[in-house]
Amino acid sequence: MRVTPQSPVPEAVWNRMSTRSTRSPRSGPDADGAAPDAVLLAQARDGEASAYSELLTRYRDRIAGYAYRLIGDSAAAEDVAQESFLRLWRTMATKPVEGNAGAWLHRVARNLAVDRLRLRKRDGGEVSETLPSNDTTAENKLQAKCTSDRVRAAMLALPERQRAAIALVHYQNLSGKDAAAQLEITVEALESLLARGRRKLREVLSAEKDNLGPVAGESQ
């Protein structure tokens, strides 16, 4: 559903957003009884194969998604995700992994993504991407692809740190505190990155299509 500045915020959308859980994935005991990361890591170090599968199931899509937001290329993002997990398995074999597995994987994935972006910039490579969609009609597919492509292009035009901040908070649903820790900056610095990134996105996306609100600060 497209929400324009002229239309009131739909109640259903607001309720859905307000009630959606935005906490980062399990780093401690869960209400659903799932083992926390520390337990799974210890079990994996003891050679329990099921712990490996559980960690992979828990974080595979999140890490691949995070890498995709940073790189904008699904094939490269899959490579980054795969390499991130391989590094986790290798690291676990020799020493304990500090913190929760999710934070560790996000950090490694970002480092790998930055390396790839650096290589791509050096080689002058371009990214071509097709958008998978569950929409059945051609019109919906086209519309979704257009919007998605515009957002993707705008995101990739941001400085890497602003992009990472938005990816962590908006797409990975990390709290400001967790995202700041992930980027090794203060919460205030994170908020600055987020605000500047979102302002830039709004400018770019508004310029392309007049269906977003005014640039932050202009409405006041």
Added chain:
Amino acid sequence: MKEHDSMDWTRIETLHDAYGANPDRWPDDERAAALTLMARDPERADALRRDALALDETLSDWVAPPVSHEIADRMQTSARPGFLVTLRAKSRSLLGWQGPLWQPAGAFAAALMLGLAIGGVGPDPVAFLTGETIAQTDAVEDTTTDDLESLILDLDGLMEEKYLS
């Protein structure tokens, strides 16, 4: 934790600018105060929400593709204990050792190095025995010579006393 009184509209705008319209994304210790203040001026609050929500919704249109089956299968295949982990697990189960693997491994290595050091640096057992034998022989020969010399001297003394007197 921030007090309710410290919340103002400038901070609420900053929260929207940085985190978007969804209060769940705002810092836990500021959410309630911000929502309370926003409830006092619904019109102003709604304007902020609309602007931020429009961008939130647009950003959410960028959907990450699912991991391909091929890569997913490959990742699943690699998600298993490696050689080192398996070795450690098996050695722990065999020896009943619950501590880190480096401790017994280190003790074994230390014992091995000590053995090699003693064997390499210490005296040759054959040479040692030969030397001892030689020393004992020398001692016997030295003793015999000394006794014979003193006996000759004694005889010399007796002869001198007998013929010179």
